[in-house]
Amino acid sequence: xxxxxxxASSSDLSAQIAKAIRDAIVSRELDVNQRLPSExxxxxxxQVSRPTVREALKRLAAQSLIRTQRGASGGAFVNRLxxxxxxxxxxxxxxxxxxxxxxxxxxxxxARYALERACAPLAAQRRTPDQxxxxxxxxxxxxxPGLSDEAFCASDVAFHRALVDGAxxxxxxxxxxxxxxxxxxxxxxxxxxARSREAIVALHTEIADALExxxxxxxxxxxxxxxxxxxxxxxxxxxxxxxxxxxx
Amino acid sequence: xxxxxxxASSSDLSAQIAKAIRDAIVSRELDVNQRLPSExxxxxxxQVSRPTVREALKRLAAQSLIRTQRGASGGAFVNRLxxxxxxxxxxxxxxxxxxxxxxxxxxxxxARYALERACAPLAAQRRTPDQxxxxxxxxxxxxxPGLSDEAFCASDVAFHRALVDGAxxxxxxxxxxxxxxxxxxxxxxxxxxARSREAIVALHTEIADALExxxxxxxxxxxxxxxxxxxxxxxxxxxxxxxxxxxx
DNA sequence: CTACCGTGAATGTCAGACATTTAATTGTAA
DNA sequence: TTACAATTAAATGTCTGACATTCACGGTAG
Numbered sequence: 276x277x278x279x280x281x282x283a284s285s286s287d288l289s290a291q292i293a294k295a296i297r298d299a300i301v302s303r304e305l306d307v308n309q310r311l312p313s314e315x316x317x318x319x320x321x322q323v324s325r326p327t328v329r330e331a332l333k334r335l336a337a338q339s340l341i342r343t344q345r346g347a348s349g350g351a352f353v354n355r356l357x358x359x360x361x362x363x364x365x366x367x368x369x370x371x372x373x374x375x376x377x378x379x380x381x382x383x384x385x386a387r388y389a390l391e392r393a394c395a396p397l398a399a400q401r402r403t404p405d406q407x408x409x410x411x412x413x414x415x416x417x418x419x420p421g422l423s424d425e426a427f428c429a430s431d432v433a434f435h436r437a438l439v440d441g442a443x444x445x446x447x448x449x450x451x452x453x454x455x456x457x458x459x460x461x462x463x464x465x466x467x468x469a470r471s472r473e474a475i476v477a478l479h480t481e482i483a484d485a486l487e488x489x490x491x492x493x494x495x496x497x498x499x500x501x502x503x504x505x506x507x508x509x510x511x512x513x514x515x516x517x518x519x520x521x522x523x
Numbered sequence: 524x525x526x527x528x529x530x531a532s533s534s535d536l537s538a539q540i541a542k543a544i545r546d547a548i549v550s551r552e553l554d555v556n557q558r559l560p561s562e563x564x565x566x567x568x569x570q571v572s573r574p575t576v577r578e579a580l581k582r583l584a585a586q587s588l589i590r591t592q593r594g595a596s597g598g599a600f601v602n603r604l605x606x607x608x609x610x611x612x613x614x615x616x617x618x619x620x621x622x623x624x625x626x627x628x629x630x631x632x633x634a635r636y637a638l639e640r641a642c643a644p645l646a647a648q649r650r651t652p653d654q655x656x657x658x659x660x661x662x663x664x665x666x667x668p669g670l671s672d673e674a675f676c677a678s679d680v681a682f683h684r685a686l687v688d689g690a691x692x693x694x695x696x697x698x699x700x701x702x703x704x705x706x707x708x709x710x711x712x713x714x715x716x717a718r719s720r721e722a723i724v725a726l727h728t729e730i731a732d733a734l735e736x737x738x739x740x741x742x743x744x745x746x747x748x749x750x751x752x753x754x755x756x757x758x759x760x761x762x763x764x765x766x767x768x769x770x771x
Numbered sequence: 772c773t774a775c776c777g778t779g780a781a782t783g784t785c786a787g788a789c790a791t792t793t794a795a796t797t798g799t800a801a
Numbered sequence: 802t803t804a805c806a807a808t809t810a811a812a813t814g815t816c817t818g819a820c821a822t823t824c825a826c827g828g829t830a831g
Contacts, residue, residue: 286783286822289581301615307623313812324785326574329814333537333578334585338616345813346793356619364616367549368586369698371604375555378694385645386694393641397633446626446634450617450698534791534814561781572816577783593782594824 289330292321296331300340300353311341311351339364358445362452369453370460380461380509387454388502391435392495394451398441399491409437410483418476427472428462434479441486465512474504537578540569544579548588548601559589559599587612606693610700617701618708628709628757635702636750639683640743642699646689647739657685658731666724675720676710682727689734713760722752 299305312320317328332351335341339361342354354360373383398406413434417427432455439451467475478501485493547553560568565576580599583589587609590602602608621631646654661682665675680703687699715723726749733741 288784290584293585297615301619303622315812326577326786327784329574330578330581330783333581337541337582337585338612340619343813344793345791347809347811348794349792349812351813355623356616358620358624361616361620364586365613367545368604368609368612371549371588372606372609372697373694374551375603376606376693382692383694386692386698389641389645389690389692389695390638390698393637397637442637444630444634444637445624446621446631446702447637449620450634450638450702454694454698536815563781574817575815578814591782592824593822595778595780596825597781597823599782 288321288323289327289334292317292323292328292331293334295321296335297338297340300335305353307353307355309353311353313350358449361449365449365453366456369457373457374460380464380513381506383454383458383461384502384506384509387458388498388505390451390454391438392498394439394442394444394447395494395498396491397444397447398438399486399489399494401443402441402486402489403443406437406441407483407487410434410479410486413437414476414479414483417472417479424465424467425463427467428459431462431475432456432459438482438486465508467508471508475501478504536569536571537575537582540565540571540576540579541582543569544583545586545588548583553601555601555603557601559601561598606697609697613697613701614704617705621705622708628712628761629754631702631706631709632750632754632757635706636746636753638699638702639686640746642687642690642692642695643742643746644739645692645695646686647734647737647742649691650689650734650737651691654685654689655731655735658682658727658734661685662724662727662731665720665727672713672715673711675715676707679710679723680704680707686730686734713756715756719752719756723749726752 296305296311305311311317311332314325314328314332317332318325321328332341332343335351336343339354339356341351343349343351372378413430416422416430417434422430435455436448436452439455440448442448478497481497482494482501485491485497544553544559553559559565559580562573562576562580565580566573569576580589580591583599584591587602587604589599591597591599620626661678664670664678665682670678683703684696684700687703688696690696726745729745730742730749733739733745
């Protein structure tokens, strides 16, 4: 963690300091749980004031790279980034990416189901009874009358996350969390009629059955059908919207 | 973007303020490119001092949710989060997750190839001549003598990213960037002999050929072989290490 | 009409101070 | 000697006020 030399570049000292420390963390110069120098010491080292150092530390804290403790023997510590911590960030980022970049429903849907199908064979091998139970419970909820569209979508997400978790690979679960959850706002634009809900529940049941039977091929084919049906539903909504637009 | 009411909870005002603004951005209360109130105004609204507001803003800037401009008519603006900006963050986070959580080579490898195989059928349909050319160029580089292991790995990553990009789905490219790039440090632990490089180049060629022929099945089977071979290599390394450990 | 120069508003930075939290130390009594 | 309570010190959290820097805007001179 060099310091005090070679500044220059453009302005924004706090960004430069954050980068220096971040590089030190990523390159393992600083180990997990190691304590950084105190804010005052860092200010000395980097030849800046404490507020500037603090801004840099907050940047790192926002990325969960460090955590801070107050009090004696407190300070900033290199954080062990856990999957649990990374999930919400991944989901927030993915959701914003989709909503801010005019990603079409089709593109997002394609990505999501391509990834889910990648999990299917592994899930067919490894799904636990717990995960199956979660899926069955969500299916049950989805069939309940009087469920709002939002609640239906939320249950849908929970179902699919159970499927992904069934692959028993935390790396996959992490990557997929973003793809699956980020779809929810897009799905919320669809109005689910009683008939379409029934069709989705049937396909979900097909998936759960296939996983219970450890049948990878059947799981895959059910996912393909579900993807086709989802896109069909979205198309219907889009067409209806275009039509009403033309009639204006 | 409510303020000044209902604080309490635990300490760390800057985190609370960051959360409030983040929520406003995520929920679309604040539009893209919309200007936030000035730091002084925010300090008034939230009843805190300007440094505290600044720390909150730096947190958001670290997540690329806002950008700031100096000078007259400057300020903090809601940022349009682009895929280009999100890539490096995703890669950094994924890399740290793998290196800090003792994710085994097998688990990471499984995830990576499962995801890549999800891209294969789409890439077989859509790969552009450009992407094919990139893959061929990287294959050529990988065959060059005197290439360091690191450079070989870097080229491997470039090859696989071209494959993923071939699917023509930015959402997939984004999600996979993390999985593919994060593997590089793990791959770097392997020493690639001339023979193993030859085998990998052959499989890469098989993949490129299959994509050129738009043959999804052949692409998939080549990827399966490549995964098997990669894991075999890693196993050899691991066994050699265990052996030398026992002999100590 | 154009080029130049204030002016003001905003962020970036600094210095110093005080508040709060918390572990470690010290002091005291059983 | 041990257990417990009070003190201390170090660190982060926060505030105030000031100054530096940047940059759009408008007015003025040529």
